[in-house]
Amino acid sequence: MPRIIKNREVIEDQWTLLPADADVQDALDCRQPIIPLALWQAHADQLRSIAQLGIWLDSNELVEDLAQDLEVFSLVALNFPVFTDGRHFSSARLLRERYAFKKEVRAIGDVLRDQLLMMKRCGFDAFAVRDDRDPHDALRALDEFSVQYQGAWDIPLPLYRRRAAASQVAVATV
Amino acid sequence: MYLYDSYDQQLVQERVAQYRDQTRRYLAGELSEEEFLPLRLQNGLYIQRHAPMLRIAGPYGMLASRQLRMLAQITRKYDKEYAHITTRTNVQLNWPKLEDVPDILADLASVQMHSIQTSGNCIRNTTTDPFAGVAPDEVVDPRPWCEILRQWSTFHPEFLRLPRKFKFAINGSLIDRAATEVHDIGLHLCHNEQGELGFRVLVGGGLGRTPLLGSVIKEFLPWQHVLSYMEAILRVYNRFGRRDNKFKARIKILVKALTPEGFAAKVDEEWQYLKDGPTTLTAEEVERVSQHFTEPDYLALHNEEQLLAQQDLEYPGFARWRSRNTHPHKKPGYISVVLSLKKTGVAPGDITARQLDAVADLAERYSFGEARGTREQNLVLADVEQRELLALWQEIRELGFATPNIGLLSDIVCCPGGDYCALANAKSIPVAEAIQQRFEDLDFLFDIGDLHLNISGCMNACGHHHIGHIGILGVDKKGEEFYQVSLGGSSGRETSLGKILGPSFAQDAMPDVISKLIGVYLDNRTEEERFIDTYQRIGLEPFKEKVYAPHH
Numbered sequence A: 001m002p003r004i005i006k007n008r009e010v011i012e013d014q015w016t017l018l019p020a021d022a023d024v025q026d027a028l029d030c031r032q033p034i035i036p037l038a039l040w041q042a043h044a045d046q047l048r049s050i051a052q053l054g055i056w057l058d059s060n061e062l063v064e065d066l067a068q069d070l071e072v073f074s075l076v077a078l079n080f081p082v083f084t085d086g087r088h089f090s091s092a093r094l095l096r097e098r099y100a101f102k103k104e105v106r107a108i109g110d111v112l113r114d115q116l117l118m119m120k121r122c123g124f125d126a127f128a129v130r131d132d133r134d135p136h137d138a139l140r141a142l143d144e145f146s147v148q149y150q151g152a153w154d155i156p157l158p159l160y161r162r163r164a165a166a167s168q169v170a171v172a173t174v
Numbered sequence B: 001m002y003l004y005d006s007y008d009q010q011l012v013q014e015r016v017a018q019y020r021d022q023t024r025r026y027l028a029g030e031l032s033e034e035e036f037l038p039l040r041l042q043n044g045l046y047i048q049r050h051a052p053m054l055r056i057a058g059p060y061g062m063l064a065s066r067q068l069r070m071l072a073q074i075t076r077k078y079d080k081e082y083a084h085i086t087t088r089t090n091v092q093l094n095w096p097k098l099e100d101v102p103d104i105l106a107d108l109a110s111v112q113m114h115s116i117q118t119s120g121n122c123i124r125n126t127t128t129d130p131f132a133g134v135a136p137d138e139v140v141d142p143r144p145w146c147e148i149l150r151q152w153s154t155f156h157p158e159f160l161r162l163p164r165k166f167k168f169a170i171n172g173s174l175i176d177r178a179a180t181e182v183h184d185i186g187l188h189l190c191h192n193e194q195g196e197l198g199f200r201v202l203v204g205g206g207l208g209r210t211p212l213l214g215s216v217i218k219e220f221l222p223w224q225h226v227l228s229y230m231e232a233i234l235r236v237y238n239r240f241g242r243r244d245n246k247f248k249a250r251i252k253i254l255v256k257a258l259t260p261e262g263f264a265a266k267v268d269e270e271w272q273y274l275k276d277g278p279t280t281l282t283a284e285e286v287e288r289v290s291q292h293f294t295e296p297d298y299l300a301l302h303n304e305e306q307l308l309a310q311q312d313l314e315y316p317g318f319a320r321w322r323s324r325n326t327h328p329h330k331k332p333g334y335i336s337v338v339l340s341l342k343k344t345g346v347a348p349g350d351i352t353a354r355q356l357d358a359v360a361d362l363a364e365r366y367s368f369g370e371a372r373g374t375r376e377q378n379l380v381l382a383d384v385e386q387r388e389l390l391a392l393w394q395e396i397r398e399l400g401f402a403t404p405n406i407g408l409l410s411d412i413v414c415c416p417g418g419d420y421c422a423l424a425n426a427k428s429i430p431v432a433e434a435i436q437q438r439f440e441d442l443d444f445l446f447d448i449g450d451l452h453l454n455i456s457g458c459m460n461a462c463g464h465h466h467i468g469h470i471g472i473l474g475v476d477k478k479g480e481e482f483y484q485v486s487l488g489g490s491s492g493r494e495t496s497l498g499k500i501l502g503p504s505f506a507q508d509a510m511p512d513v514i515s516k517l518i519g520v521y522l523d524n525r526t527e528e529e530r531f532i533d534t535y536q537r538i539g540l541e542p543f544k545e546k547v548y549a550p551h552h
Ligand code: SF4
Pocket: B415, B416, B417, B418, B421, B422, B423, B424, B425, B456, B457, B458, B459, B460, B461, B462, B463
């Protein structure tokens, strides 16, 4: 079973990622499928019955197309065809911040250590690191920085709001 | 000048450690060439013709004396004792070793410098007016806003894998010395009818392969919302900008495709969700940052017209220099001085270690310990006492900074071109030098007057050739280096893009071509006209006729 990073730990993956051309039967045949968006759009009624259902979006697919149905899914995976494609950084923020999706948001595809921190800050909590790479090594990326200027999903307040709070605390304790 | 607090310092130090490890992993074969590429680029490291090139950020042009000294030391320790000031007010090293870069970054961090996001598909160093804070025509000092943008854009997690590079420029004066119209985003500080502070927002300008001027998408954006609105623009671009073709990936192509109105509507839609959220700026933060840009301890002086006029008589060379290489200052008794890095025989913008140290000293003795880089690849001492001007001139003559040519034909803006740059189609430095040699005669140069000549070695337009009165572009013609000439570009009071004159020329023909263009101007000008004015009146044709006339 492949390993993934989930909440900062390397664990065995329980999910099955179905390819773009998978059909309904493929989905019904596995316990925790992650289905492509097109399949969901074509067969939502049949697929809805699957107890634990995940879905994945390619980098040109929009989270807006999923927004109405989000409560159906236990997992949304966002695919990076190449690690230089940053579109899903925005998708993850939208899922978390605009559509308040609380369950797993997973990075799949060309997922490499040096993009992990950006992904995490944008709302990803699971990472299927490319299988020729060591996920334990990739995890180190999450601790490379202790300072963030801007607010994002992980730390919503920008530093200028936290800085002000910190100096108020300092004043209060004097 | 902005001084780091413990957060800022911590961040650049963590960056040094991160990049050190990335370099180690690359050298150990854990990172492939392609994987390392965006990592080193977003740290300003290119692999060039002869060696790597490291681009160090000069945040909106500002450089303190201790930073200049550190740059000098770095060029001695890791490079060939010189550096290059770029048209985006960064500082480039031409010969560092890839293995040494982490140590260079550590040295830079010790003086609050870095090379974060000086290249790559991300938000780059913001540029602004080199006379910010001192220009008499300034409405609002842009520097605090540059710093606020710097912090917001530094490692912004959502915008580190953009379709293409992204450049901001901010202007706070009546004359736009930052050329904001040719940037991905141009911001103009302004007040609305109620006297509140805000920004006019332009988007989609840029040079390069498809030169375009930016379009206004927001007439007035209240200052509190500047970051949330920028976030909305960048998000729309990150999601919908083209990624299938490198040459169509800049935001200008998206803005053009959607029309500026269509693009603005998309941004507004996105902004509705972000507006008034946590990214809203606070008055405290603006105040905190602004405190770093308050006026230095100016003395109560008065203007020294008489003294200077008398010195002019005594030293004609001083008179000549002062008429070109100084800029008015808002405080009585003060003046800004431009140190020319355009001496004939020296590549435009190049500066030696010894000169860097000298500028550090001069800045300390004459200008509150600060210097600035300019878009024209010169340096500025912004706060010089008028009564010290003669003494300063005498010192800088010895140092090679006193060529009296600011804004004249020999003040050529020129990218590193084929001598260094791996992307070049043609060399640019030898062309600049040949033209400078042709126009060595100062009387003649002064007679020609204001003329901006810009040279780029390829379509990337680092030499901003589209906005030169005369623009020269290196092109490749069947493996040979040729040069295409354009006329009529401008920036400042008005921004316009040059028009191509006609077929391109061989390198050795270039001084003659420029001589002919100047000849047409001199034959046609009225007393008051600058080159660009004559061009605008008589158009391209007379220039074209003269340059392409058959030989007799
Ligand atoms: S314009 Fe072209 S040749 Fe010149 S520095 Fe830029 S990329 Fe290199």
